[in-house]
Amino acid sequence: MFSPVIFLLFFLLSCVFCDTKLMEVYGKVIGTAQGTPSASNCHIDCYYNSTCFLVYKDSEGVCIQYSYLDNPKNLSVVAANDGSQVYFKATLPNDTCPATLNSLNLTYTPTNYFSYTWKPIANGWAFPGCANGWHLSVRSENLTVCIKGFYQTVYRSAAIKTCTDRSSVLIGVQSVEESQWMREEIGNLTNKSYAPFWIDGVRNCTGIEPGCRRFDWSDGLTTGDPLLPEESASLSVTDKSQRLENCLVVTVTGLNDVACSNAQKRMFCGYKLN
């Protein structure tokens, strides 16, 4: 583990950030995520910038800031004794100053919507990738997403905005595994037997037979046609009153098409990890 020399920096000039502490450790940041090189005292700037959550100052004094908005997927802080330093944020009660970081839950909560809890590893801490409560799904070699179910919207347009407000998009389903995860999550979030959650996907049969199973994805994250292998996808095309059902929802029992103008109370949002 780290040497016992650990400082917690408190900046008392402003109490806006009272419960945000900047941990200083002798160590380095490793991983594939890119930071932004900044001025040499960049840890001070980082403290006052809520999007910055991590700073690496190497032994030469080169200072690199990392923003949680970049959604880094692969970052860890590990011990080093070459004089390099790492500063990372945690939200701790106002007047606490722990003697050691080993026993702490290091959680940074930059907004009401997002918090991140560093995970202890053998010689330091690993960044979790997805924010707390978001499910990590590896879609391909180059695409990993975080998905979460939310509970407060009505129309599809409002669902899209709810996701946007949370720095995410209304997300589609890429695989049967993902739809199974969503169904389990719905079971956990609600006790209702029919609780439709909006997902991305609008039927588009332009140039092919009416009633096709082809859906356009607008989330920029979903590709292909994951619905076809899903036996439980109930794609009826129209409802009892012959109204077109061109939008997708997921329920405890599987994927379903519904009228795009329906009122639903829930949705799945997602964002990409870099």
Ligand SMILES: *[C@@H]1O[C@H](CO)[C@@H](O)[C@H](O)[C@H]1NC(C)=O
């Ligand atoms: C994460 O970063 C470590 C250290 O740089 C590297 O060894 C590993 O391959 C990376 N993993 C991924 C999935 O990029």
Ligand SMILES: *[C@@H]1O[C@H](CO)[C@@H](O)[C@H](O)[C@H]1NC(C)=O
């Ligand atoms: C916070 O830092 C980010 C980069 O990490 C930068 O784009 C942004 O302008 C900064 N915000 C403020 C208020 O300085």
Ligand SMILES: *[C@@H]1O[C@H](CO)[C@@H](O)[C@H](O)[C@H]1NC(C)=O
């Ligand atoms: C810390 O102090 C600030 C300002 O006095 C206050 O707004 C905030 O609620 C306090 N936080 C905790 C966790 O006590």
Ligand SMILES: *[C@@H]1O[C@H](CO)[C@@H](O)[C@H](O)[C@H]1NC(C)=O
């Ligand atoms: C860390 O957080 C988890 C979950 O919130 C909790 O169960 C655990 O007791 C906490 N550990 C410490 C040392 O505070």
Ligand SMILES: *[C@@H]1O[C@H](CO)[C@@H](O)[C@H](O)[C@H]1NC(C)=O
């Ligand atoms: C993933 O990205 C790497 C580097 O950009 C590229 O060489 C590779 O072909 C990509 N893989 C896929 C499946 O797109």
Ligand SMILES: *[C@@H]1O[C@H](CO)[C@@H](O)[C@H](O)[C@H]1NC(C)=O
């Ligand atoms: C549902 O809740 C159970 C019990 O708390 C938990 O083990 C499981 O991971 C949850 N599943 C999902 C998809 O959130």
Ligand SMILES: *[C@@H]1O[C@H](CO)[C@@H](O)[C@H](O)[C@H]1NC(C)=O
């Ligand atoms: C589901 O029902 C159980 C038992 O009635 C209750 O304890 C639980 O809080 C309910 N969960 C939700 C999300 O409504």
Ligand SMILES: *[C@@H]1O[C@H](CO)[C@@H](O)[C@H](O)[C@H]1NC(C)=O
């Ligand atoms: C529907 O699909 C066709 C053929 O791929 C495409 O040209 C058209 O732009 C799509 N329509 C919408 C609304 O995306």
